[in-house]
Amino acid sequence: MAGITMQTTFQDLGVSESILSALASKGYESPTPIQAAVIPRLLTTHKDIMAQARTGTGKTAAFGIPIVQNCTSERKVQALVLAPTRELAMQVCKEMESMKGDAKMHFALLYGGQGMAQQIKALQSGVSIVVGTPGRVLDHIRAGRLHLDQLRYLVLDEADRMLDMGFQEELEAIVASANPDRQTLLFSATFAGTILRAAEVYLKDYDRVSVESVQEPRNTRMLAHEVYARDKREALRRVLTNSTDFYGLIFCARKSDVDELADYLSKKGFRAEGLHGDMSQPAREKVLGRLRKRKLSILVATDVAARGIDVNDLGFVIHYDIPDSADALTHRTGRTARAGKTGTSICLFTPSEASKFRALEKRTGLMHERTAVPDRAVVQQMARESVRQGINKWLERSPGAEYSDFAGQLLESYDAQDLLAVLLRDRHGDLLLDSAWPDIAAPKPSAPSEKGKNGKNGKSGGGGFRSARKAANRKRKYGPREDGSVPNRRGGFKKSGAGRK
Structure with missing residues (x-):
């Protein structure tokens, strides 16, 4: 691995021509540090890997590329990737x-909250690679529908988060049922004591790989506004009005929301357009061209549509809908403050999303300052100041003698103040009126996340790999989990059954 340099290409790492073509079509140009470290290891060795990689480092491609390259189209399960949530x-x-390029490879996606029929059909028809959440994967194993006796690769993605969520017993059971000659990859944001102990249980002779996130946002001010869902549009309008020279992205979760929000903002006087996956390539290029030329100041987009955007001087990113994954939050936030410049990232979240948002902050390390949405007096003053600045710019250009002469005639016939008021109303509508800014109810501030509290008294349940999450396991043992599955009351396998000799 010592030969890896900043000029290293995917071809240098041994990636096949078919996958190189697929990567090129996705816009992948050169490997990230975690990809450069993991890909050749997986392609050329059989050692297990424990990798420390924060979100935003490209870890999915780090294990995905070599697994897809080394697996065959044979309809037997050769790789299993476990993730903590259905979204991930x-x-x-x-x-x-x-x-996968042109490979005839079949995948199965297994997670709770989705009907069993579709998943059972996929497993019965035969698949090469399975991706799923621990609870649902274990359900299929215990039902005899998922067999791991010929497994070549087992990936524990975001292993620290799976353990935090109390999936230890499920992981032990899954690992115990897998081919002992498999290659196991454990990815975690940290090498905390719990993860180090987990590595001793789940891995055999392994390499340790650690890289820093190359996309961690810097020089970025991060703000968050908690608002009721009914007030989100008005809150966004106030944020935009209060932001001087706004030039940036607004992220929405759904394509339909992109169109609706872009239309709403346009009607409110903002230079906004939308971008989503249903747009043709010519339409997409036209919108991006307008953004780069600053004929647009606001681009409303989905995460998928924004992947190919290459604009380095964006000053703002607004998360109108908070993302479903930590990776998405990191990538979104990294769209601003590039090339040494400063930027601002603003999240709008509802009270029902407060705990999810705190979890995203904890996962990414991107902590946001909670602030109130600008009040009516502030945004009204900003709106009026914007009009004043516009007038100053107009006055820098001479209107010409004919306009000046006609203006003089009007002033002889009308009161100057009345005349200006009519012109302002005609151009700006109700923007400058109190009625233009409806009231926004302030939610009760959500409680800050608590750290290190496993029980009612805030005390740890004791030391050791298993007892560190005893209280969390009790709390969720028989109820639905985040991945939608319901745990088996018999519990997991003992620690001694999970490792390999």
Whole structure:
């Protein structure tokens, strides 16, 4: 691995021509540090890997590329990727499928909250690669539908988060049922004591790989506004009005929301357009061209549509809908403050999303300052100041003698103040009126996340790999989990059954 340099290409790492073509179509140009470290290891050795990689480092491609390259189209399960949430599982599966190129490889996505019939059908027809959440994967194993006796690769993606969520017993059971000669990859944001102990249980002779995030946002001011869902549009309008020279991206979760929000902002006087996956390539290029030329100041987009945007001087990113994954939050935030410049990232979240948002902050390390949405007096003053600045710019250009002469005639016939008021109303509508800014109810501030509290008294349940999450396991043992599955009351396998000799 010592020969890896900043000029290293995917071809240098041993990636096949078919996958190189798929990567090129996705816009991948050169490997990230975690990809450069992991890909050749997986392609050429059989050692297990424990990798420390924060979100935004490209870790999915780091394990996805060599696994897709080394697996065959044979309809037997050769690789299993476990993820803590259904959203991450869906994202990983989609990303890996996009890398297969022309290979006739079949995937199965297994997570709770989705009907069993579709998953059972996929497993019965035979698949090469399975991606899923621990609870649902274990359900299929215990039902005899998923067999791991010929497994070549087991990936524990975001292992620290899976353990934090109390999936230890499920992980032990899954690992115990897998081919002992498999290659296991454990990815974690940290090498904390719990993860180090987990590595001793789940891995055999392994390499340790650690890289820093190359996309961690710097020089970025991060703000968050908690608002009720009914007030989100008005809150966004106030944020935009209060932001001097706004030039940036607004992220929405759904394509339909992109069109609706862009239309709303345009009607409110903002230079905004939308971008999403249903747009043709010519239409997409036209919108991006307008953004680069600053004929647009606001681009409303989905995460997928924004992947190919290459604009380095964006000053703002607004998360109108908070993302479903930590990776998405990191990538979104990294769109601003590039090339040594400063930027601002603003999240709008509802009270029901408060705990999810705190979890994203904890996962990414991107902590946001909670602030109130600008009040009516502030935004009204900003709106009026914007009009004043516009008038100053107009006055820098001579209107010409004919306009000046006609203006003089009007002033002889009308009161100057009345005349100016009519012209302002005609151009700006109700923007400058109190009625233009409806009231926004302030939610009760959400409680800050608590750290290190496993029980009612805030005390740890004791030391050791298993007892560190005893309280969390009790709390969720028999109820639905985040991945939608319901745990088996018999519990997991003992620690001694999970490792390999």
